[in-house]
Amino acid sequence: MTINQVLAVATQKLQKNNIPNPNMDAEILLARVLKCSREYLITHFDKNLNNQKIRLFEKYISRRVKGEPIAYIMGHKEFYGLDFFVNKNVLVPRPETELMVDETLELLTRNRQPATIIDIGTGSGCVIISLVKNFKSKFPISNFQFLATDISKPALTIARKNAKLHHVDKKIRLFHGDLLKPIIHKSKILNYKSKMIITANLPYGWNSWKNNCSMDTIGLKFEPPIALFTENKGLKIIEGFLKQIKQIANSKKINFNSNLLALIEFDPRQTIMLKKLIKKILPDAKFKIKKDLSNHNRLAKILI
Numbered sequence: 577m578t579i580n581q582v583l584a585v586a587t588q589k590l591q592k593n594n595i596p597n598p599n600m601d602a603e604i605l606l607a608r609v610l611k612c613s614r615e616y617l618i619t620h621f622d623k624n625l626n627n628q629k630i631r632l633f634e635k636y637i638s639r640r641v642k643g644e645p646i647a648y649i650m651g652h653k654e655f656y657g658l659d660f661f662v663n664k665n666v667l668v669p670r671p672e673t674e675l676m677v678d679e680t681l682e683l684l685t686r687n688r689q690p691a692t693i694i695d696i697g698t699g700s701g702c703v704i705i706s707l708v709k710n711f712k713s714k715f716p717i718s719n720f721q722f723l724a725t726d727i728s729k730p731a732l733t734i735a736r737k738n739a740k741l742h743h744v745d746k747k748i749r750l751f752h753g754d755l756l757k758p759i760i761h762k763s764k765i766l767n768y769k770s771k772m773i774i775t776a777n778l779p780y781g782w783n784s785w786k787n788n789c790s791m792d793t794i795g796l797k798f799e800p801p802i803a804l805f806t807e808n809k810g811l812k813i814i815e816g817f818l819k820q821i822k823q824i825a826n827s828k829k830i831n832f833n834s835n836l837l838a839l840i841e842f843d844p845r846q847t848i849m850l851k852k853l854i855k856k857i858l859p860d861a862k863f864k865i866k867k868d869l870s871n872h873n874r875l876a877k878i879l880i
């Protein structure tokens with residue numbers, strides 16, 4: 577069979593199973609099998625493929641037909657212009673999370689003092705690694721500390737692998753545990769005198785949303801539930817995080833000079849509930865809601 581023929585069969589199969597963008601997915605997966613670009617497929621449409629390649633391509637297509645995210649089949653995903661290794665133990669990085677990186681980089685540029693940057697629920701490590709790789713400040717990077725935590729050990733293994741892949745493993749320290757717990761009381765790790773910037777893309781999915789997965793979101797079923805879902809309408813883990821921030825703010829070790837900034841990603845439908853939660857737990861904090869590129873509320877920036 578030729579490139580054109582296998583693509584036509586695969587596209588039809590994906591289409592029949594309501595997979596969005598069937599043509600593009602078939603091309604991406606075939607390019608992966610042939611280790612070539614999608615342009616090559618177009619210019620070599622009548623090239624014959626051997627059985628081994630066809631079988632591998634069919635295997636990929638069957639996985640995609642079941643709704644498995646293309647990033648898991650490929651084993652990697654682009655985020656902030658960088659390539660990240662991903663597997664079923666980590667969330668596939670989402671484009672909307674790039675806003676968190678943009679905002680943090682802007683803060684670092686404007687910052688008048690060095691800081692400690694902490695990424696909680698780091699998953700593949702995409703946020704903290706993108707921050708180190710795109711670091712912008714008038715101070716040398718050696719004055720900054722980059723820490724990350726995750727409750728999932730398999731996720732931390734992937735974050736470590738990605739940090740090595742991008743040659744930043746010496747710069748980022750990874751910790752296993754619940755939110756800030758592995759570092760919060762360790763003055764040897766956490767410098768309470770320095771400004772803190774905390775990025776948090778934590779699970780914020782809720783049950784009824786999970787149960788109503790459309791074909792577009794069926795890929796969620798392949799992602800680790802620990803990365804996606806939590807109770808209290810998706811706000812339980814964020815609530816735990818806000819309480820930890822309060823603990824840091826109340827700690828005598830920290831001087832209260834607007835020196836803790838937290839950036840929390842959420843679902844636009846949680847805006848009102850999240851605002852109430854922030855006001856309840858951190859009544860003295862200033863906060864702003866930032867919109868993503870689709871003009872949806874996406875990021876809460878909390879200043880203490």
Ligand SMILES: C[S@@+](CC[C@H](N)C(=O)[O-])C[C@H]1O[C@@H](n2cnc3c(N)ncnc32)[C@H](O)[C@@H]1O
Binds near residue numbers: 700727756778779802
């Ligand atoms: C939505 S994923 C985000 C991953 C990554 N930050 C990203 O943007 O792609 C949430 C991550 O939080 C981790 N997580 C869930 N509960 C946690 C907790 N209580 N403490 C620390 N990490 C947690 C999950 O294992 C998962 O890696």
